[in-house]
Amino acid sequence: MAHIEDRWYKAVEVNGKTTRVPTELCGKGRRYRVRYIAPDGRERSQSFPDKEKKAAEAFLVSVEADKLRGTYVDPNAGRILFQDFATEWLNNQTFDPSTREVTERRLRRHIFPQLGSRPLSSIRPTHLREFDRTLQRAGLSSGFRAVTYFNVATILNAAVDDERIAKNPCHARSAPSPKADPRKVVPWTHERFYAVRAGLRDRFRLTADLGGGCGLRQGEILAVAAEDFDLTRSVMHVVRQLKIVGGRLVFALPKGRKTRDVPLAESVADSVAAHLAQWTPVPVTLPWEEPDGPLVTVELMIYGTGKAALDRNRFNRSVWHPALAHAGVERNREQGMHALRHFYASVLLDAGESIKALSEYLGHSNPGFTLRTYTHLMPSSEERTRKAVNNVLRLVTATA
Numbered sequence: 001m002a003h004i005e006d007r008w009y010k011a012v013e014v015n016g017k018t019t020r021v022p023t024e025l026c027g028k029g030r031r032y033r034v035r036y037i038a039p040d041g042r043e044r045s046q047s048f049p050d051k052e053k054k055a056a057e058a059f060l061v062s063v064e065a066d067k068l069r070g071t072y073v074d075p076n077a078g079r080i081l082f083q084d085f086a087t088e089w090l091n092n093q094t095f096d097p098s099t100r101e102v103t104e105r106r107l108r109r110h111i112f113p114q115l116g117s118r119p120l121s122s123i124r125p126t127h128l129r130e131f132d133r134t135l136q137r138a139g140l141s142s143g144f145r146a147v148t149y150f151n152v153a154t155i156l157n158a159a160v161d162d163e164r165i166a167k168n169p170c171h172a173r174s175a176p177s178p179k180a181d182p183r184k185v186v187p188w189t190h191e192r193f194y195a196v197r198a199g200l201r202d203r204f205r206l207t208a209d210l211g212g213g214c215g216l217r218q219g220e221i222l223a224v225a226a227e228d229f230d231l232t233r234s235v236m237h238v239v240r241q242l243k244i245v246g247g248r249l250v251f252a253l254p255k256g257r258k259t260r261d262v263p264l265a266e267s268v269a270d271s272v273a274a275h276l277a278q279w280t281p282v283p284v285t286l287p288w289e290e291p292d293g294p295l296v297t298v299e300l301m302i303y304g305t306g307k308a309a310l311d312r313n314r315f316n317r318s319v320w321h322p323a324l325a326h327a328g329v330e331r332n333r334e335q336g337m338h339a340l341r342h343f344y345a346s347v348l349l350d351a352g353e354s355i356k357a358l359s360e361y362l363g364h365s366n367p368g369f370t371l372r373t374y375t376h377l378m379p380s381s382e383e384r385t386r387k388a389v390n391n392v393l394r395l396v397t398a399t400a
Helices: 053-069 075-079 082-091 097-115 125-137 142-161 190-199 202-214 266-278 312-327 338-350 355-362 367-377 382-399
Strands: 003-006 009-014 017-022 032-037 043-048 235-238 241-245 248-252 260-263 282-287 295-300
Touching (some): 032 053, 043 053, 043 075, 097 125, 097 142, 097 241, 097 248, 125 142, 190 312, 241 312, 248 282, 260 355, 338 355, 338 367, 355 367
8 A cells, every 4th residue: 555654763562652763764865655557467666755744645636636537657667768768769750861860960969968868757847947048049040940849849749659658748828839930932923033044054944844843852852763654645644753761862752651643744845855955864873761771763854063973962953053144034943943843833823723733743742731831812703603603693683
């Protein structure tokens, strides 16, 4: 039965009376020891110093109440350091290699220096507020801070699930998650698209057509092969990307491990044919997914002067940035190759394409994300509403 043991004094019977006498441990170590049976049937204990009997009693009441509610957590389970638990958590995730690399770097550079040496059970909302303030003072963007905080919250959620801690301090109202600053996508005008496209060298002009005409991501564009185009069905198969993992180029499935088919406009098909007529695809062999993955050979349509695959950094430096300069476009994050996807989305929405279809063509995980990203680009429904009502009521009001 659960009870509190006084390690300094014991009750003995002297001349028929019970009295308390010092034990061999009197004055040594912690005085009170709470002993109880955990839900797994094993005896547990927690010690408290002299003059803290009330704290011991409160702990005992709390333990028994948690056992009844089914929320008991072994106090010793939370002694593991955040860094040790997070490392174990990361090792057990099924992330793709690039996501694992980014997450590991974020933990190592930004999370472990502040929270890594703390036992899980010691982390409080005040530590999380201090953690976010430190990131903010370091000049990190609200978006980066939000993702980093989400990583911490996810790890602590796993600690709750593993019964290391009773609750996640990230969920406390006093430790709100940082929010990314809302930024509306501002798509390129047709004139800007034409100007940047004109600034690309002839052999790379197809990249603008694939981004602005098919909505491909940069890594998908750099991994395009002639076999990806089905000219009889006017469809492009988006089946791979080029990305950097562990400092090495690899072929991999598109983002989200999601392949897709995209309608191939006649103008883009003509651009593909013209490119193939002038530049023969080059076979390039790279690992699949990971640096030590199986080797895969793809006949790339976009490649460097040495007939080797182009990584995004080299392409940006030697191809994309000069094209922006030629068009008089300021070089910043918003003007990266991803701007071609936004341009593609704006063209389709302006033509009345549905969010669901656009989401599929862009390879988004769900249409909700597409809607949140591009809802402000959808044509106004006000004029359509006026016309719809007029078509119904015009005849009625005319005969009234």
